[in-house]
Amino acid sequence: MKKNVLIIGAGGVAQVVAHKCAQNNDVLGDLHIASRTKAKCDAIIDSVREKGAMKVPGTFESHQVDATDATAVADLIKATGAQIVINVGSAFVNRHVLEACIRTGAAYMDTAIHEEPDKICETPPWYANYEWKRREDCEKAGVTAILGVGFDPGVVNAYARLAEDEFLDTIESIDIVDINAGSHGKYFATNFDPEINFREFTGTVWSWQNGQWQANKMFEIGREWDLPVVGKQKAYMTGHDEIHSLSQRYPNADVRFWMGFSDHYINVFTVLKNIGLLSEQPVRTAEGQEVVPLKVVKACLPDPASLAPNYTGKTCIGDLVKGTKDGKPAEVFIYNVADHKEAYEEVGSQGISYTAGVPPVAAAILVANGTWDVGKMVNVEDLDPKPFISLLNRIGLPTRVKDEQGDRPVDFA
């Protein structure tokens, strides 16, 4: 049993986390939010107050912190009395915030792999480069650390585990498909921080197939999917966090990630990449200024949070898991459909932020009530998925299952 939450970060996902924590502050206790820019935290708290999102009267305070400074974060954890840290800051801060949790005993959760600013797409499995090196330290300190508990990674890991626990006897392949069929009306924009978004697609596309890592190029392998609600959509094999943990639990299964991209997105991406504008390595201008091109591209693109008010349409993210049941081939598609406009109306963020921000709050609630407070470092598939999925059904991300018995909601409450 733990309580009092410190949110690290103040972007679009943090906005969702803040609203959802507020909606559940009877369980979560005092709420705190901290980022490099305190004004962004204040704006989020204002938005929570405007929506009247706090379930019961309680604390919600903002703080300034450099989240790459573990000591500063640890001090803030102590000062706020937070026993749960939801880290939705930049992926560059993860290892420092984790360090602060290990030092203070607070539970840790994040939604994406740690990244170092000057490195792109390191060797697989990615979690082994930073996070898993702290497994022993977490166990020794009794620290609950739930890695990658957004939607993907996160809920999709729970879906894989659910397929294992409830639907199939053996698992031969896990294809995670992420389609955003929404429209933001801009010439071009990324749904997350452009810096992180592009970094996902500039390196090698790692997948786990035939018991080994397979390397491909971005946009090398595409196929059309026909999914519930969003219909026929082209998606491309993409490197993604969850492959790097699921492949350890399911070494005999093929584990792939597919992300939907429009031809327009691919064209823009290809132009920027080929010219070198997506590089994280600095170039020198004729005037002698050292500049990281990717940071300039980011400065030119719309702020992802600014897309929310006019975003329409739906997302569909799910796992197609194939294997056997009772000795016969079987498959199941476990998925969620979210709506951009509904998300904005509820929490002031677009659907992509919503799907990423609701799951860590569900995890925080499960840590707060003891269900997931396991006192060690885990990926989501290491935990019982049923309470997580049932809770998500109640707080905004309902799960459905489609198999030979039809397309239906699932719940375990």
Place this chain on the structure above:
Amino acid sequence: MKKNVLIIGAGGVAQVVAHKCAQNNDVLGDLHIASRTKAKCDAIIDSVREKGAMKVPGTFESHQVDATDATAVADLIKATGAQIVINVGSAFVNRHVLEACIRTGAAYMDTAIHEEPDKICETPPWYANYEWKRREDCEKAGVTAILGVGFDPGVVNAYARLAEDEFLDTIESIDIVDINAGSHGKYFATNFDPEINFREFTGTVWSWQNGQWQANKMFEIGREWDLPVVGKQKAYMTGHDEIHSLSQRYPNADVRFWMGFSDHYINVFTVLKNIGLLSEQPVRTAEGQEVVPLKVVKACLPDPASLAPNYTGKTCIGDLVKGTKDGKPAEVFIYNVADHKEAYEEVGSQGISYTAGVPPVAAAILVANGTWDVGKMVNVEDLDPKPFISLLNRIGLPTRVKDEQGDRPVDFA
């Protein structure tokens, strides 16, 4: 009669100018080259020495100068004894180098309109914004200033005048067409300084039609041309310097400029422009760094000079002039075809630089021998084109004419 040449600039065009001056140093006298980076001047002189380009033994010296500092340029003119300044530096330095020539009495020539770094595509006619404001000063000082004496502007202005003098009685339209049918083998590159190149295409496309300025957007108006040697090519109406002077001499004619662009170029340009990466106005990165996006794009793209060794194919640039002859409709296409590889073999530059760099040397020779030493400010169409075209025939840029009497060389020597 003037002698001793100071070249301002050390880019791809300056390289051509240096070689061509060396090949004619019996007429031109001492040679000097100056730019912000002296090492680039030294490299050009080394290349001249390697090719054994000096016609007779003589001086060729390098100098460091900030060409936006008119006093520094004037001091250098005095120190070198240069009576002719060929300015092929950045378009941002033109008004300062002109000022230095007015102060010292040296003849001035450039190949492009003056530009201020923070302004794009000012109101037409462009020459009236900066250059023509100094007409009186030039006349008073007896300074010969030949504006825009590259290929386009420059030779194409002489072609228009040649049509007036030799081929037609009245002129109804002048369509200047610039096709580069060469291939540099890179994903994307500009043939000139990317900063200047893109600035040409991000503003309004001004043309002179029906006796007034007409405003269009870039790539709004395109048509296929069928030209000698390079064949069928798509070209788009583009804003360009020479329209702004030719429209004054031929106010009753339509004056348009057409530049060839591949679909690939247009796609890359469109992506960069729509995202805002071609902006000359600074943006601020998340880290607080002020950066001009266009300068970062420039830093990422290949140095135009680096394209030369592998550039193959030909350029075709000419004027299609329509009007009447002996009371009947008539038209003439006056043009040059240049070859990238031949240019590289002769002077170490690609064909685009070659076509821009040879004409100002021809003009310098005509100033040196008195033919064009007019003691005032002129655009090229104000001068007798025949000695210029005849000289260009001899030093690397032969002119041909195509009309109802066939396709043939022209010469007036």
